[in-house]
Amino acid sequence: MKQGQHSSISYWLETCGDNLEPRTQLNESINTDVAILGAGFTGLWTAYYLSLQYPDLNIVVLEKEITGYGASGRNGGWCSPKFPVTPNTAIKRYGLETARNLQLTMIDSVYEVERVIKEEKIDADWALSGSLQVALGEYGTPTLEKSMETYRKLGLEGHFQLLNKDQTKDRVHIPGAKESLFTKPSAVLNPGKLVRQLANVLEKRGVKIYEQTEVTNIIHGSAHKGAKLETRNGSVTADRAIVLAGEAYMTQLPKFRRHLVPMYSLITITEPLNEEQWEAIGWKGRETVGSTRLSLDYMQKTADGRILFGGRGQPYRFASKISSSLDYHEKTHNLLKDRLFQWFPSLKGIRFTHDWGGPVGMTRDWTPNFFYNRQTKVAGAWGFVGQGVSTANLAGRILSDVLLEKDSSLTTLPMFQHQSKKWEPEPFRWAGIRFVQSSLGRIDEKAERTGLAPSGKTLAERLSSH
Known part of the structure; x- marks a missing residue:
């Protein structure tokens, strides 16, 4: 560049x-x-x-x-205690005690970042405001309830809270939201x-x-x-x-x-909202917000009053290609903007000022x-x-x-000296990843259309389970 x-x-x-x-x-x-x-x-x-x-x-x-x-x-500007391997999978792989220690260490990591920011007097628009994972319909509630059950099993329920429809609405007004899982030790920042x-x-x-x-x-x-x-x-x-x-x-x-493979995550961001717009969507704090979608979406409220909306969707490129030309994908960026309006219909007509993206690394x-x-x-x-x-x-x-x-x-901790299996050679890597990407999108669409939760039994769900 x-x-x-x-x-x-x-x-x-x-x-x-x-x-x-x-x-x-x-x-x-x-x-x-x-x-x-x-x-x-x-x-x-x-x-x-x-x-x-x-x-x-x-x-x-x-x-x-x-x-x-x-x-x-x-x-996306989240400092989350989430680990790439979910707590439920961590229990299966490592046992209850190791999974608990891993999750506690991730929680400590959020507080450690905050400690350094304060000690070094770094201005990063940091706010330890928590995070909401929202069920946008009945199909999303089993995921949240299963997660909360896992946190109870780990003895960590004090760090998480299952919020009902009204409690969720007290934090942000989202049409169709049924409940949410609130993660307390989670922060938002300008990375x-x-x-x-x-x-x-x-x-x-x-x-x-x-x-x-x-x-x-x-x-x-x-x-x-x-x-x-x-x-x-x-x-x-x-x-x-x-x-x-x-x-x-x-x-x-x-x-x-x-x-590992480079998987693109794409982001769009709005112009600053005015007071009436914030009042209409009821987002008073700076909680980060996401849903239960398998193909992911995530939001944050910036310090200067914008909404950032991000998600997966940029197709994997053959031979793990990385290029600045892939930082923008018109179809996916337009989809992200449409999804923001599904979350907040009252914001239709708002202007988006920046689109960008980039790769994250994923092991097998x-x-x-x-x-x-x-x-x-x-x-x-x-x-x-x-x-x-x-x-x-x-x-x-x-x-x-x-x-x-x-x-x-x-x-x-289990990731130290852990060596993941290598990804398959091309063209098998490309074919497999593209299959999973497209399938997860269709599964999300079916859940939203039928109101039924994903079964977890499809080939794409099993291949992407973590």
Whole structure:
């Protein structure tokens, strides 16, 4: 992307208040203690906790574009305690106690992000306002009730509340809403402000961030030599470790093509609403809002009074293609706008000011992979499937602990040293993902048309179950 165009990536970066002109490129070969690929949340949080615990550590971050260019500067602005693997599936995979610890750790991650924002005096439009998952018809209520039952089984019912129709309406007026599940420890923010200001904090600590510096090759280390990140104009050799924090963009390196797939999430945002419009829809707080749809939709109320509406829908592209041309998909963006009017009919005629999108990384089993190989000196984390604002913070804490050889209960969590099965080779990957994408959309449409909940037994539902 050309210089001067970075503000067009998303509304978040346009309004982040930071200078988006790229930082210095790497134009030489250097040595350091830790080298990080990617200046998004995963890479920056790792650098943050490393520099916090070991101020004398030399840390270098390499970014292909600019800080926050990827999902960290484009997402829906939720900091949620949700983990990519649902609590019910976590119980089946890991057992009740581990699933409980995992969920509590995710809740702690939300509070940890808030703690750092306050301590570092970061202005990110943060509000710990909770989150609503809404049943837009009777077909959605079984999902919410099953989720609440699972939270009770985990002994976590104090963090969640099932709201009836009237209680839901007290928070936001949505035609046809039957009930909702309120998640208390969930926040809303401008992620562009957070990622950019976090980078500024790190630079003041001495962390060096190179931008417009694409990593072209990764060379493993050994007991006697450091691992290396190679670029077109130089390299960085890290004596302690390199950290791979490129999320979906890791798929553009041949070595990692099948470790995860880039799935596009698209977003549209309105002009600021006036007082009468807010009064009509009754959205008094800044709760994030979503539904039970399998193909996902999500909203937030921005600090300057806009509604952001996002969802899946951009078709998966053959061979895990990522391109700025895919950030806008007319059919899907128009569908998102139509869906906003279904949620809030009184807003018909409102103007939309920004459309954008970007890829999130998904592993074959939906489980994030956090890893560290002491022999090769390679660490990393990926596969957040849209839950990266909180999960990347957790990844940063885990990776910093293992790189500093610190005893930590976090390293007992099931995603550390977990290696997901690789995705199928093409064309099978493309055919399978496109089948699931189109099928889930049809299942949602059928539920809305018939009022009957999805069975959970279709092939697409079983393939996408997590």
